[in-house]
Amino acid sequence: LRACCPLPAPTATSDEELWSRLDGLSAGWLGRVPLERVVVAGDAVLAALHSDDGKCSQGFVDVPFDLYLVGVEGAAGPHYLSLMLSAARQALDGRAVRVVAGEDHVTFEMPSCCIRLWLEVFPNTQQLLATFAVDTQCLAWEGGAGGRAVALPRFHRALGTGAIVVDESQSHRQPPGSRWAALAAS
Secondary structure (H helix, E strand, O other): OEEEEEOOOOOOOOHHHHHHHHHHHOOOOHHHOOOOOEEEEOHHHHHHHHOEOOEOOOOOOOOEEEEEEEOOOOOHHHHHHHHHHHHHHHHHOOOOOEEEEOOOEEEEEOOOOEEEEEEEEEOOHHHHHOOEOEHHHOEEEEOOOOOEEEEOHHHHHHHHHOEEEEOOOOOOEOOOOOOOHHHHHO
């Protein structure tokens, strides 16, 4: 374990406020996507926790929205991934400037934000978050409007100590372009 940088105190104080900020940072895109089995994790959730009225602050600019499929078992996984991709395309309604298909994700680049759909299925949100090496990445949003924030104890430790910690024993799952990816690699 090693500490990296100070972590600013969160400004969102409720799940409702966090969702409002998260949807605002996505320019309303998240509110138009069915998120029943989809989790938003990573820098976007952290940025919403520290944003001011849906505007990036505290150094969070152009954060990606990383979406993961959870709670789907076996052969149903590819079917739900296909549904998630179709729903994302429909919600974007032609606003994506560029769509890039990577080996393990599809990225929709828009003027207001970047959406990445990860092509991997996780049994639950906690198991997804356990794959991140950086403590501040261990925060997610489940369920769209009316949903809830989910965090691992590692995230709460980072908030309590004010330091970002990299746990090198984790699998180092790090979305490309993550604000903290360089910290995990150094």
